[in-house]
Amino acid sequence: MIEIRSPKGLGRVLSLAAATTALMALIPADLLAQAAEAGSQSTVTIPAYGSFPAPGNRVAIWIAAQVHLFFAAFVLGVPMFAVVAEAIGIFGKETKYDKLAKEFTRLLLVSYSATAIWGAILAFGLITLYPGLWSYLARIFAPSMWVYVSLFFFESFTLYLYYYGWERWHEGRAKLMHWSLGILLNVWGTAVMFIANSWLTFMMSPPADVVADTAPEMVKFWSAFANATWMPINIHRMIANVVFGGAIVGAYAAYRFLTSKTDEERAHYDWMGYVGNMIAIGALIVLPFAGYYLGREIYEYNQQMGITMMGGFMSWLWIIQAFLIGVLFLAGNYYLWVGMGRIPGAERYQPYTKWMLAVLVLGVIVWATPHSMIADRDELAAMGGTHHPFLGVLGVMSAKNTAVNLMILTTFLSFLLYRRANKRAVVPWARTGTMVQTVIFVLAAMIVLFYGVYGYFVTAIVRIGFSVYQVLAVLAAMGMVVALDIMIMRGAESYGAIRWGKMPPRSQYALFILAVTFTWLMGLMGFARSGIRQHWHIWEVMRDTSEFAATPPLGYAAQVISLCVVIFLGLVAFIFWVGSLAEKPIMSHPREDSLPPTDPRLAPAPTGD
Amino acid sequence: MWQTNLKILLIVLGTLGLYTWVASSIPQVASAVPEELTFSGDVSADDLVMAGEQLYAGAGTCVACHGLGTRAPNLLTDHAGEGTIGQRCGSRVSGLDCKAYLLSSLTEPASFVVDGFPEMVFQARTFSDAQIWSLVAFLQSLGGEVTVTGDDLESAGDSAEGASAPAGPSQTTDARALLQENSCLGCHAIDGSGAPLGPNFDDIGGARTAAQIRNGILDPNADAAPGFDAMLGVMPTTFGQSLSATQLEAMVTFLAARK
Numbered sequence: 001m002i003e004i005r006s007p008k009g010l011g012r013v014l015s016l017a018a019a020t021t022a023l024m025a026l027i028p029a030d031l032l033a034q035a036a037e038a039g040s041q042s043t044v045t046i047p048a049y050g051s052f053p054a055p056g057n058r059v060a061i062w063i064a065a066q067v068h069l070f071f072a073a074f075v076l077g078v079p080m081f082a083v084v085a086e087a088i089g090i091f092g093k094e095t096k097y098d099k100l101a102k103e104f105t106r107l108l109l110v111s112y113s114a115t116a117i118w119g120a121i122l123a124f125g126l127i128t129l130y131p132g133l134w135s136y137l138a139r140i141f142a143p144s145m146w147v148y149v150s151l152f153f154f155e156s157f158t159l160y161l162y163y164y165g166w167e168r169w170h171e172g173r174a175k176l177m178h179w180s181l182g183i184l185l186n187v188w189g190t191a192v193m194f195i196a197n198s199w200l201t202f203m204m205s206p207p208a209d210v211v212a213d214t215a216p217e218m219v220k221f222w223s224a225f226a227n228a229t230w231m232p233i234n235i236h237r238m239i240a241n242v243v244f245g246g247a248i249v250g251a252y253a254a255y256r257f258l259t260s261k262t263d264e265e266r267a268h269y270d271w272m273g274y275v276g277n278m279i280a281i282g283a284l285i286v287l288p289f290a291g292y293y294l295g296r297e298i299y300e301y302n303q304q305m306g307i308t309m310m311g312g313f314m315s316w317l318w319i320i321q322a323f324l325i326g327v328l329f330l331a332g333n334y335y336l337w338v339g340m341g342r343i344p345g346a347e348r349y350q351p352y353t354k355w356m357l358a359v360l361v362l363g364v365i366v367w368a369t370p371h372s373m374i375a376d377r378d379e380l381a382a383m384g385g386t387h388h389p390f391l392g393v394l395g396v397m398s399a400k401n402t403a404v405n406l407m408i409l410t411t412f413l414s415f416l417l418y419r420r421a422n423k424r425a426v427v428p429w430a431r432t433g434t435m436v437q438t439v440i441f442v443l444a445a446m447i448v449l450f451y452g453v454y455g456y457f458v459t460a461i462v463r464i465g466f467s468v469y470q471v472l473a474v475l476a477a478m479g480m481v482v483a484l485d486i487m488i489m490r491g492a493e494s495y496g497a498i499r500w501g502k503m504p505p506r507s508q509y510a511l512f513i514l515a516v517t518f519t520w521l522m523g524l525m526g527f528a529r530s531g532i533r534q535h536w537h538i539w540e541v542m543r544d545t546s547e548f549a550a551t552p553p554l555g556y557a558a559q560v561i562s563l564c565v566v567i568f569l570g571l572v573a574f575i576f577w578v579g580s581l582a583e584k585p586i587m588s589h590p591r592e593d594s595l596p597p598t599d600p601r602l603a604p605a606p607t608g609d
Numbered sequence: 610m611w612q613t614n615l616k617i618l619l620i621v622l623g624t625l626g627l628y629t630w631v632a633s634s635i636p637q638v639a640s641a642v643p644e645e646l647t648f649s650g651d652v653s654a655d656d657l658v659m660a661g662e663q664l665y666a667g668a669g670t671c672v673a674c675h676g677l678g679t680r681a682p683n684l685l686t687d688h689a690g691e692g693t694i695g696q697r698c699g700s701r702v703s704g705l706d707c708k709a710y711l712l713s714s715l716t717e718p719a720s721f722v723v724d725g726f727p728e729m730v731f732q733a734r735t736f737s738d739a740q741i742w743s744l745v746a747f748l749q750s751l752g753g754e755v756t757v758t759g760d761d762l763e764s765a766g767d768s769a770e771g772a773s774a775p776a777g778p779s780q781t782t783d784a785r786a787l788l789q790e791n792s793c794l795g796c797h798a799i800d801g802s803g804a805p806l807g808p809n810f811d812d813i814g815g816a817r818t819a820a821q822i823r824n825g826i827l828d829p830n831a832d833a834a835p836g837f838d839a840m841l842g843v844m845p846t847t848f849g850q851s852l853s854a855t856q857l858e859a860m861v862t863f864l865a866a867r868k
Contacts, residue, residue, distance in 0.1 A: 258613045308670050313638040320632050509620050516624045535642040535668070544642075551640035558632030562625045569621060 048132035049546045057129045058548035059560055064125045066523055066564040067571075068118035070244075073237070073522065074572075075115050076189045077245025078108050079159075081279050083182035090175055098170075100272060101182075105163050107252060110579040112159060114571055116152075133537045139216035140224050141199055148195045155188035190238065197233050198225040203538045204529070205229040205301045212541055228301040232294035233529075239290050240525075242283040244518055250276030251515035252576055254508035257501075267501035273511050274339065278415075280514065281332040285408050289471065298532070305539065309532045316554055317528055319370050322400075324521045326364030329407050331510045331517070333360060336414045338507040345495030346421035352413075359410045366403035369395040393456075401467045402452030405474050409444060412478050416485065423492040433488040437481050444477035519568060523561035531557075641667035646739035650759035654746060657757055661747025664740055671744075674729075682723050684748060695753025708756050711745045719792045722803075738762060782855050784863030791848065799867075807844065808834040810867055819865040826857065 052060040082104035089098030126134045138145065162181045169178035205228040210219050253273035260266040299306035308314065337353050340346035393399070427433070451466040458466075533539050535549040543549070646660055665671045674681035684694040691697045698707035702721070705713065714721035718729035736744075739762055746757040781787060788794060788810075794803030799810035813822065817834075824831065829844035852860070 255617065258617075259610060304670070307674060308640075313640045313670065316635045316638065319635065320628075323631060324628065509616070512617055512620050513624055516621050517628075520625065520628050531640070534640045549642045553637035553639040554635060555629075555633035555637050556639075558629045562629045565625055566622075 048130075050129040050131065052125075052129055056548055057546060061122070061125045061129055062560055063564055063567065064118060064122040066526055066561070067568050068115065068122045069526060070519060070522065070564070070568040071111055071115035071118055071571075072193070073241045073244045074248055075108055075111050076193055076238075077241030077243070078104050078249065079182065079185050079189060080242055081245065082108070083179065083186060085275075086179050086182055090179060096268075096271075099268075100275065102163075102166050103272070104249060105159075105166070105182075106579060107249065107576065109159065109163050110575045111572070112156065114575060130537070133542065136216055136538070136542060137199055137202070140202070140219050140221065143221065144195050144198065144225060148192060151188050151192045151195070155185065155192060158185045158188055193237060193241075194230075194234050197237065198227070198230050201229045201233050202227050204305075204533060205298070206538055206541050210541055212543075214541070229294065229297050232290070232297045236287070236290040236294050239283055239287050240522065243280050243287060244522060246276045246279030246281075246283065247511075247515045247518040248276075248572065250280060250511040252276075254511035255573075255576075256580075257503070257508050258505060260501075263501055270342075270500045270503050273508065277332060277335055277511060277514065280518065281328075281411065281415075284328060284332075285411065288404065292467075302539070305532050308534065309528065313551070313553075314528060314531060316370070317524065319368055320554065320558075321521065321524060322364070322368040324517055324524070326360075326368060327517050328514060328521075329360055329364070329411055330357075331513045333357075333411055333414045335507055335510045335514070336418050338504060338510070340418055340421055341504070342499040342502040343418070343421040343495075344497075344499075345424070346418075349417045349421060352417065356410050356414060360407055363403040363407040363410070366394050366399050367407075369399070396456070398452050398455030398463060398466070401455075401470055402448055405448045405470045406445060408474055409441065409448070409477065412474075412481075413441065416481065420485065420489060420492075422495045422498060423489050424495060425488050425492050427488060427490060430488050433484055437484050437488075440477050440480050440484075444473045447473035516565065516569070519565045520561060523564050524557075527557045527561065639667075640670070643668035643736060643740060646737065646743060648739055648759060648762055650763055652759045652762070654750075654755040654757070657743045657746035658750045658755060660740075661743035661745070661750075664736075664744055665747055669736070669740075669744065681726055681729060684751065693752035694748050695751040698748065698753060706756075707749055707753055708745060708761075711748050712741070715741055715744060717789070719789050719794055722794070782859040784859050787852070787856055787860050791852070796844070807837060810864060813867050814865045815868040817865075819861050822864050823857065823861045826852075826860065 049057060051057065082101045085097045085101035085104065088094055089096075089101060158181055162178070162185055165178055165181070169175055202224050207220070207223040207227060210224070250273050253269045253276055257266055257269035257273060260269060295306070295310070298309060310318065333356065340349065425433075448470045451470050455463040455466050531551045534551050535544050536542065537544050641663070643664060648656065671684075675684045682688045682694075687693060688697070694711075695707070698710050701710050710721070714729075722729075742757050742762050746755050749755045749757065781790070788797075788799065793810075796806040797803050797808060797810050798805055803810075808816070817825065825834070827849045848857070
């Protein structure tokens with residue numbers, strides 16, 4: 001129980017604060033009544049915790065938060081590439097991109113209310129099950145909560161204008177204004193996310209001058225808002241939302257592809273699935289760097305928290321993460337390799353596939369090798385030391401960084417081969433250019449390997465610095481190779497148009513696996529971020545004194561995460577189905593300029609596959 | 610259509626089932642809540658050891674570093690041929706018996722950094738006296754004799770809430786004490802003690818002006834000291850908040866005079 005003792009004068013102030021907080025948060029009537037009594041009596045007792053029937057408070061709030069986050073990530077990620085797709089449509093004069101952007105936005109529209117509903121469930125869950133924590137946070141963050149609500153309002157109505165104005169404002173200046181609405185939608189959405197992130201990161205990394213005895217009113221708003229992990233989380237979530245949105249769009253397209261009745265539809269959704277997958281995997285390649293920044297900030301804020309995360313009771317979590325990311329790399333590449341079957345000329349690259357697969361599999365094996373695990377005396381004795389005599393060598397940071405960088409390079413190579421599969425370069429220096437590209441690839445791989453091996457012979461602090469050189473080598477190689485490729489393929493001849501729609505169904509199931517894995521991985525990372533607080537609601541400021549204060553093991557967490565994913569995907573399937581009901585009449589009478597096959601790549605595909 | 614839906618459903622559930630199974634198959638480690646310990650004056654050594662072991666393996670998160678022997682000295686089994694911690698604790702620091710050494714190294718980790726390892730990040734202020742003493746008893750029990758008694762707990766309670774009670778901000782303006790309290794010697798060396806991860810303090814006044822030293826404390830990531838580029842980003846940026854102005858100037862004056 002939390003006791004608020006107050007003299008009568010202060011009681012009025014407290015009652016005002018409590019009433020404001022209650023109004024803000026829509027506190028239920030019983031709590032509101034208690035707060036109102038603060039003015040007439042000197043002591044008000046607010047229960048620290050409510051009670052939720054089985055499975056209890058923790059799982060209830062966990063599910064509410066996680067499912068809300070899934071929807072929120074989707075509705076924040078999709079507008080980013082919807083607005084980019086619309087821009088390609090406007091400035092590249094490619095109407096199929098405009099149609100794609102509109103279809104993205106339609107998914108957004110139907111997902112929006114689900115996001116808000118789960119947000120309300122989360123807010124009510126916090127108010128009723130964790131009133132003490134909620135009251136504390138509201139007393140610090142009340143101003144930002146009002147701003148949040150206002151921005152959410154603007155965001156909603158901008159979305160309505162953006163979607164429903166699509167047909168009306170479809171050319172000339174009006175189209176540009178429409179596009180600017182899309183940009184505005186992203187601005188509102190990003191601001192909303194940044195505000196919510198400040199609340200949750202404050203729980204992780206409150207400012208150093210906030211201690212258990214600090215009254216919420218004494219906490220400086222901006223130092224609480226812009227706390228140590230706020231910006232790292234903002235950046236990490238922004239990129240992760242793009243990855244997640246791309247994956248869900250890919251799964252949606254895969255479903256529509258599998259259930260398509262015409263070649264035209266099949267071609268469109270094949271292309272849409274490809275775009276979704278490219279967005280997801282492309283952003284995924286950048287995500288580890290944002291994760292590294294976040295991890296570094298956590299360590300800098302509090303080493304004990306960092307060690308708990310990477311080497312404490314959560315150490316096994318990163319093995320699971322490696323396994324999941326391995327699945328993502330394998331499924332993403334598999335989709336590309338299968339997709340090359342519909343590209344004339346791609347057969348010349350097929351012999352390389354098995355080697356790329358070998359590199360990816362070896363990379364996953366190394367990355368998922370345990371090393372710094374918690375071990376008790378019996379386990380130490382069984383291993384004959386603190387590490388496994390053979391596997392221990394592969395489990396260290398040097399080996400893992402090398403593995404993941406080579407996996408990124410390999411995936412990039414897959415994209416490159418896919419990109420140039422049906423093209424024949426005509427510039428006279430094409431052969432030389434390709435050789436230079438090969439040398440760049442080999443050099444990058446050698447730099448990665450060199451620092452990987454060298455890392456075994458230097459101290460830990462020096463070794464950590466090597467990862468930067470490895471990453472820079474990979475990024476530089478990717479940049480240079482792409483730049484060269486654009487020049488080499490200028491005016492290239494075509495082996496034939498991509499036969500969109502000519503994809504075997506198994507490729508589409510890979511898109512489902514990608515979506516499920518991204519979603520599950522997001523749940524796992526949510527558990528990691530929240531779990532490192534352990535038995536603290538607010539790290540070293542407010543203890544969790546409830547019966548659910550202990551942080552559960554991974555097996556338990558995995559069950560809850562899977563349940564959240566089932567709820568989310570089930571709702572998404574329903575929402576998208578509902579959306580498709582409204583869409584069908586539109587599909588049968590498309591506007592002239594929205595027909596897709598104006599591009600040769602969208603030429604009608606041969607029947608079936 | 611229904612066949613396609615069924616296939617999708619099976620793939621989704623199969624993938625989820627696989628991940629759940631994998632996550633349930635690895636060693637299951639939970640993070641327990643530190644148990645509120647209340648011991649009477651006649652508490653037995655066994656009770657203290659048992660409570661300490663639970664804390665060590667659970668909420669204390671000690672095994673994250675000390676269970677491995679790479680991040681920190683191995684306390685569970687032999688370390689560097691010196692025996693278990695219970696065997697070697699009495700000879701670690703002359704003048705300190707095993708119990709005093711263990712207690713001091715828990716409550717003042719910056720003063721007891723073992724060669725070859727960084728300073729321990731254990732935050733004693735988040736644990737109660739009883740929890741700290743139970744840890745001492747457990748560590749003694751690993752090859753040594755448990756000498757912690759109920760008297761130790763009672764005397765800790767009498768002495769200003771004990772070593773582990775949450776302490777307010779230090780008021781000292783003694784620069785050497787501030788170096789200790791702020792764990793500066795975890796990375797910097799002075800007079801032969803400390804670690805060489807950051808610039809040495811013995812002659813720092815000759816290489817840096819007072820203003821540079823002050824900036825280095827307040828905004829350590831703005832500029833790396835020559836030869837320490839790789840360490841940029843490691844030093845905490847919170848000293849501007851945690852030190853008072855008087856304390857900061859005391860440290861700056863002290864360090865600037867080291868030539």
